């Protein structure tokens with residue numbers, strides 16, 4: 001009896017779906033911190049703008065409120081952008097994720113034997129996060145190494161420090 005193949009169905013999330021809440025490295029104590037942001041809102045009646053981002057560290061109590069522009073790409077020139085916690089180098093390239101659900105999505109994708117796509121996958125209208133994963137991550141021969149890297153990263157969140 002052959003084992004049932006593990007299926008993966010792309011839920012169609014784009015990177016913005018996960019980027020709203022990230023795990024980052026605290027700029028003060030270097031431990032794990034949470035970074036949240038929301039899209040820009042118009043100024044209120046007094047011309048003030050709502051805070052656009054917030055970095056909170058439970059280890060040292062740092063709380064940074066940001067009002068500056070935020071770009072959805074992690075490769076931004078904005079120097080106030082925090083460093084992602086979930087990133088590690090493999091022999092093939094850098095593996096990174098915004099948060100644990102993002103990391104789990106990558107893990108499910110890499111571990112799956114059958115990868116199913118939404119109908120619009122190839123239309124070019126919308127590139128999902130999964131569709132943007134680098135080729136080396138999708139390669140079967142790298143699967144074990146990528147999964148090990150994913151599990152290493154996950155362990156740093158479950159038992160930080």
Ligand SMILES: [Zn+2]
Nearest residue numbers: 026029057060
């Ligand atoms: Zn801290």
